[in-house]
Amino acid sequence: xxxxxxxxxxxxxxxxxxxxxxxxxxxxxxxxxxxxxxxxxxxxxxxxxxxxxxxxxxxxxxxxxxxxxxxxxxxxxxxxxxxxxxxxxxxxxxxxxxxxxxxxxxxxxxxxxxxxxxxxxxxxxxxxxxxxxxxxxxxxxxxxxxxxxxxxxxxxxxxxxxxxxxxxxxxxxxxxxxxxxxxxxxxxxxxxxxxxxxxxxxxxxxxxxxxxxxxxxxxxxxxxxxxxxxxxxxxxxxxx
Numbered sequence: 740x741x742x743x744x745x746x747x748x749x750x751x752x753x754x755x756x757x758x759x760x761x762x763x764x765x766x767x768x769x770x771x772x773x774x775x776x777x778x779x780x781x782x783x784x785x786x787x788x789x790x791x792x793x794x795x796x797x798x799x800x801x802x803x804x805x806x807x808x809x810x811x812x813x814x815x816x817x818x819x820x821x822x823x824x825x826x827x828x829x830x831x832x833x834x835x836x837x838x839x840x841x842x843x844x845x846x847x848x849x850x851x852x853x854x855x856x857x858x859x860x861x862x863x864x865x866x867x868x869x870x871x872x873x874x875x876x877x878x879x880x881x882x883x884x885x886x887x888x889x890x891x892x893x894x895x896x897x898x899x900x901x902x903x904x905x906x907x908x909x910x911x912x913x914x915x916x917x918x919x920x921x922x923x924x925x926x927x928x929x930x931x932x933x934x935x936x937x938x939x940x941x942x943x944x945x946x947x948x949x950x951x952x953x954x955x956x957x958x959x960x961x962x963x964x965x966x967x968x969x970x971x972x973x974x975x976x977x978x979x
Contacts, residue, residue, distance in 0.1 A: 741800075742767045742898060742929040743788065748797030750783055757783040759952040761797070765931055767897075770924045772940050773933040774963070775950035776973050781933045782820065784950070785900050788931075789817055801898055813842045815898040816891025818884060820906070826876035832886050833871040836861055839894030854893075861892035866915055881912020888916065892923075899923065901932040905939060917943050937964060 743765040750758040757780045765771045775781050786792045788799055790806030801809035809815050816839070839861070840854040850858075862868045865885035870878065875886060884904045891899050899920075905913050913936075920930050920943060934940065940947060940960050947963035949956040949972040956968055969975075 740766060742802055743931060744798075744800040744803075745784070745788065746798045748784075748787055748799060749795040750780075750787060750792055751795055756952060758787065761787075761950075761953045763948055763954050763957060765929055767929050768924050768927045769945045770920050770930040770932065770943055772944035772947040772960070772963075773931060773950055774935075774937070774940070774947055774969075774972060775933075779950055779972075780952045781950055782902055785817065785902050785931075785933070788900060789815065809898075811842070813894050813896060815900065816894050816896030818887040818891065818899070818901040818904055820902045824883075826883070828875070830875055831872050832867060832875055832878065833858060833862070835875050835886050836871075836889045836893050839890040839892070839896075842894070857893045857895075858889075861889040864892055864919060865889045879909060879912070880906075881908030881916075884908055885912055885915060888919065897927075898929045899931070901930065903933055903935065905934055905936045913939065937969075940964065 741764040745761055745763045748758050748761040761784060773781055783792060787794060788801070788806060790810055799806050801815055804814065836858045837850060837854065840850065840857060841848055843854060844850065859868065862871055865888055867882060867885055867889060870882065875883065878886065904916055917939065924930055944960050947958060947960050948954055949963055949968055951972055955972055956963055
């Protein structure tokens with residue numbers, strides 16, 4: 740069953756073509772890697788799946804719901820690239836993770852016992868419980884990524900989108916994230932993760948999408964990582 744269903748999606752920013760007929764399908768209980776060069780449209784694809792950009796053409800469904808409806812229902816969680824976040828904002832790690840509970844708190848956003856418990860459990864799963872009161876900008880790159888994953892866990896999201904979660908992280912955080920994402924897939928959640936760390940892909944991903952404004956190939960890692968396929972994805976000469 741397709742949990743993320745993207746069909747013939749086109750997105751343009753003025754004269755810039757970001758997505759050009761993007762089509763892909765990701766099932767439940769899967770970690771799917773998204774691989775492409777900078778400027779290939781990966782971040783735009785994530786924003787489209789989140790309902791944050793207007794589609795010029797095509798459709799996207801998340802568990803058979805339009806993106807904005809799925810987002811309001813807490814179905815999908817998003818871990819952005821580090822440069823998209825204001826790390827000087829005066830909030831603690833616990834506050835960031837608690838943001839995942841806002842949909843359960845009503846207008847007052849006053850945490851209840853169930854919210855506090857969900858946040859504590861999420862922090863423990865990403866091994867950040869000892870840093871819960873630290874200002875978010877004081878964390879290392881890897882710890883920041885883990886905090887945003889914890890936000891998605893506290894939210895109860897069944898679909899997680901991670902945009903370059905391994906960029907600039909330490910080995911411990913990479914191992915923690917890899918283990919956690921594999922555990923989440925084993926529990927039936929769906930993970931779409933963009934990465935340039937090709938060495939981490941075989942241990943992390945069930946399958947891989949090679950992307951250049953649209954899907955070039957959707958295949959298991961051992962097929963997708965073949966030199967001839969990567970060369971096409973990154974605009975290189977195909978080896979002979």
